[in-house]
Amino acid sequence: MGPVSTEKAKPEKLQHDSPQPTDEDAGVIFYNETVIEHFTNPRNVGEIEDADGFALVGDPSCGDQMKLWIKVEAGHIVDIKFKSFGCPGAIATSSMTTHLAMGMYLEDARALTDDDVVRALGGIPANKQHCSLLGINALLFAIKDYEQRSKNQP
Amino acid sequence: MKARELIYFDHNATTPLCTEARQAMLPFLDTAFGNPSSYHRLGRQARSDVEAGRRTIADIFGCRPTEVLFTSGGTEANNLALRGAASAMKDRGCHIITTAIEHHSVLKTCEALGRKGFNITFLPVDSKGVVDPQLVADAIRPDTILLSVMHANNETGAVQPVEEIGRIARQRGITFHSDAIQAFGKIAMGTVLDYADMVSVSAHKVYGPRGVGALLVRRGTSLSPIMTGGHHEHGLRPGTENMAAIAGFAAAAGQAVEKLAAEAARLAVLRDRFEEMLLQTIPNISINSCDAPRTPNTSSICFSGIESESVLLHLDLLGICASAGSACTTGDPEPSHVLRAMGLSSLQAQGAVRFSFGSTTTPEQIDSAAETLAGIVKKLRGVSSLCQN
Numbered sequence: 124m125g126p127v128s129t130e131k132a133k134p135e136k137l138q139h140d141s142p143q144p145t146d147e148d149a150g151v152i153f154y155n156e157t158v159i160e161h162f163t164n165p166r167n168v169g170e171i172e173d174a175d176g177f178a179l180v181g182d183p184s185c186g187d188q189m190k191l192w193i194k195v196e197a198g199h200i201v202d203i204k205f206k207s208f209g210c211p212g213a214i215a216t217s218s219m220t221t222h223l224a225m226g227m228y229l230e231d232a233r234a235l236t237d238d239d240v241v242r243a244l245g246g247i248p249a250n251k252q253h254c255s256l257l258g259i260n261a262l263l264f265a266i267k268d269y270e271q272r273s274k275n276q277p
Numbered sequence: 278m279k280a281r282e283l284i285y286f287d288h289n290a291t292t293p294l295c296t297e298a299r300q301a302m303l304p305f306l307d308t309a310f311g312n313p314s315s316y317h318r319l320g321r322q323a324r325s326d327v328e329a330g331r332r333t334i335a336d337i338f339g340c341r342p343t344e345v346l347f348t349s350g351g352t353e354a355n356n357l358a359l360r361g362a363a364s365a366m367k368d369r370g371c372h373i374i375t376t377a378i379e380h381h382s383v384l385k386t387c388e389a390l391g392r393k394g395f396n397i398t399f400l401p402v403d404s405k406g407v408v409d410p411q412l413v414a415d416a417i418r419p420d421t422i423l424l425s426v427m428h429a430n431n432e433t434g435a436v437q438p439v440e441e442i443g444r445i446a447r448q449r450g451i452t453f454h455s456d457a458i459q460a461f462g463k464i465a466m467g468t469v470l471d472y473a474d475m476v477s478v479s480a481h482k483v484y485g486p487r488g489v490g491a492l493l494v495r496r497g498t499s500l501s502p503i504m505t506g507g508h509h510e511h512g513l514r515p516g517t518e519n520m521a522a523i524a525g526f527a528a529a530a531g532q533a534v535e536k537l538a539a540e541a542a543r544l545a546v547l548r549d550r551f552e553e554m555l556l557q558t559i560p561n562i563s564i565n566s567c568d569a570p571r572t573p574n575t576s577s578i579c580f581s582g583i584e585s586e587s588v589l590l591h592l593d594l595l596g597i598c599a600s601a602g603s604a605c606t607t608g609d610p611e612p613s614h615v616l617r618a619m620g621l622s623s624l625q626a627q628g629a630v631r632f633s634f635g636s637t638t639t640p641e642q643i644d645s646a647a648e649t650l651a652g653i654v655k656k657l658r659g660v661s662s663l664c665q666n
Contacts, residue, residue, distance in 0.1 A: 154590070159594070168659065168660050183624050183662075183663060184622065184623040184627075185623075186584070187584070188662045188663065189662060190662040206660060206662040206664075207661070207662055208582065208583065208584060208661045208662045209584050210584050210587055211586060211587050211590045214660060
């Protein structure tokens with residue numbers, strides 16, 4: 124499966140002559156303790172050589188990229204590993220995504236959303252919301268990849 | 278990795294207030310509260326104090342006191358220079374030349390002037406981050422009125438050939454402004470108004486207070502005020518003088534110039550030591566503008582395969598303050614315009630961290646930070662999808 128780009132919501136640039144301050148405009152990044160903990164001690168970092176599903180999402184030149192591997196047994200994720208390039212938000216949300224998905228049945232994992240990741244982290248700064256899509260997209264594409272492979276090799 | 282005393286490697290963002298500046302400011306926060314425009318004794322004393330500060334700044338730059346305009350800082354000085362000169366000379370032409378690596382207070386101001394009908398040329402820089410004076414000469418048109426080139430870059434420390442550029446501007450009769458905010462106090466600048474018509478400086482980059490700076494304006498330069506109000510600052514910058522800030526600025530500037538030679542030499546040794554340690558312990562790094570003349574305190578380093586904010590947060594958690602590109606762009610997803618102008622890819626620019634040293638920097642801090650950094654980079658590369666284990 125080829126690289127898949129995540130849709131990144133780009134904040135609209137402020138017009139110089141009519142500044143409309145917003146929370147996102149402050150440029151202040153403040154992560155909570157859970158985010159920092161997942162950033163400094165990310166869970167499930169690494170690669171799975173004989174993975175059943177793999178995804179590569181994001182575009183490093185736009186700020187982040189994630190590789191995700193899953194191992195599936197009896198319909199649930201028995202192992203999950205990731206590697207991410209990106210900001211603390213990207214690394215922490217990648218870590219939390221794998222943490223949530225580990226051990227889940229595929230249909231439950233497929234139902235995970237970026238909101239679930241953000242909630243599990245206790246929130247992330249407004250201008251880092253898009254980071255949470257990285258992990259979720261990677262997870263969905265890895266599951267898709269697994270299903271594609273299963274279909275091809277019954 | 279353990280907790281430690283704070284290591285502040287962000288002196289290009291701002292500097293701690295020096296004792297001399299603090300002492301000079303205190304009376305104006307207390308009993309010396311007079312308005313220099315008042316007739317009575319408190320006013321006369323304030324007038325005398327503000328003019329003493331102006332003389333100090335004028336002496337430092339070898340110009341006349343009447344050529345020093347106090348502003349609320351570097352950003353206002355740059356705005357006044359560009360908007361004020363453009364406005365004063367708009368009947369003579371509408372072309373302005375600047376560079377792609379200017380601080381946002383120049384870049385955004387030029388862009389705003391562009392929206393008001395001026396034509397702006399943003400000159401490129403070479404891979405070292407330096408502007409070629411020949412390109413400046415080639416860009417001049419019959420309708421060119423204003424040229425703005427910074428003295429030293431805030432992100433890389435690259436020093437620009439402003440004297441040569443100034444000579445070209447003077448030969449061609451074009452007003453030349455130079456943003457010297459990052460150069461002042463770090464490199465010897467001489468009598469700046471010999472080659473530039475306007476020069477911006479700021480107090481808080483030289484251990485003075487925030488909220489004060491100056492625009493040096495050579496006598497005879499066409500300049501209009503950009504705010505309306507009283508006749509302060511020779512009618513070019515209305516508003517009651519910020520006495521404490523001006524006194525602090527003068528004291529800090531005096532100190533900076535007095536210590537410049539010794540401090541520049543000391544910081545260059547520390548900077549070189551820092552870079553050498555990193556080169557020895559961390560693979561795949563590059564030092565931006567390392568082949569250019571640089572301010573002695575600035576080290577801009579690209580760590581391949583990892584993202585700068587992640588480095589910054591790890592450093593911060595361990596008590597080390599550094600910066601990605603320039604502090605003003607923190608939270609902005611666009612990577613450094615300076616490094617991009619030097620030809621670095623978006624990916625390379627995303628891995629750039631700036632360390633800027635200063636009066637608080639010690640050899641022990643250099644060694645400790647370099648060691649810590651090696652561990653952080655190794656850890657992040659272990660997580661990175663762009664790095665092989």
